[in-house]
Amino acid sequence: MSDADTRLTLEQLHCERDDRVLFRGLSLTARAGEIWQITGANGAGKTTLLRILVGLHGFYDGGRHWWQPDWQRELLYLGHQPGVREELSPLENLDYACALNAQGGDAMAGLKAVGLQGFEDVPAAHLSAGQKRRIALARLWLAPKAIWVLDEPYTAIDQDGVAQLDARIQQAAEAGTLVIYTSHHQVGEGVRRLHLAKGRAEVLS
Numbered sequence: 001m002s003d004a005d006t007r008l009t010l011e012q013l014h015c016e017r018d019d020r021v022l023f024r025g026l027s028l029t030a031r032a033g034e035i036w037q038i039t040g041a042n043g044a045g046k047t048t049l050l051r052i053l054v055g056l057h058g059f060y061d062g063g064r065h066w067w068q069p070d071w072q073r074e075l076l077y078l079g080h081q082p083g084v085r086e087e088l089s090p091l092e093n094l095d096y097a098c099a100l101n102a103q104g105g106d107a108m109a110g111l112k113a114v115g116l117q118g119f120e121d122v123p124a125a126h127l128s129a130g131q132k133r134r135i136a137l138a139r140l141w142l143a144p145k146a147i148w149v150l151d152e153p154y155t156a157i158d159q160d161g162v163a164q165l166d167a168r169i170q171q172a173a174e175a176g177t178l179v180i181y182t183s184h185h186q187v188g189e190g191v192r193r194l195h196l197a198k199g200r201a202e203v204l205s
């Protein structure tokens, strides 16, 4: 691997919330084509770490991190909540998200890929939790981005959807995308693991 493959570097990151250390001394390098799963118990700091990485959690206590140049243009971030507007349809939600994030692609094809064909014009308020999550996930099937940061992407997704998402993540990584996600699922083969626990952050694989 060359330096050109480096997408993200963390150097001695340290974060406390409410006087509780979430992680300290967190250093790692994440490269193109790697898949990183962040694990840890509820409240361990997984969401906080992702929000720090994408610039949504401005205050933290030490260390630094930096991305490849132009990372914001290359970032596809899906937060802990599906982030859909209830009054809009899946198609409108996806168009809106793509416009906000400068992402192109065929929205209908994305919705079809996540099994929402036939629901494209139904207000999101009338959809199930899993279907709302699928609206957000449809972006993974649109124009490619070099960096995916996904907070609990498997939440509310059924077994077939989980298998499909696993395959999509693998496919993206094979095409060079760096994928970082949080999940309580078992860590898959070839996936690197960062575990947060009791103020410690350990790279386990």
Ligand SMILES: Nc1ncnc2c1ncn2[C@@H]1O[C@H](COP(=O)(O)OP(=O)(O)OP(=O)(O)O)[C@@H](O)[C@H]1O
Pocket (backbone or CB within 6 Å): 017, 018, 022, 040, 041, 042, 043, 044, 045, 046, 047, 048, 049
């Ligand atoms: N809005 C907030 N204000 C203050 N502290 C918060 C806030 N949100 C979370 N925390 C604290 O930060 C810690 C880490 O929360 P975070 O959401 O990052 O955990 P997590 O590992 O993602 O948990 P989960 O698996 O439950 O999603 C928690 O212990 C919580 O007490």
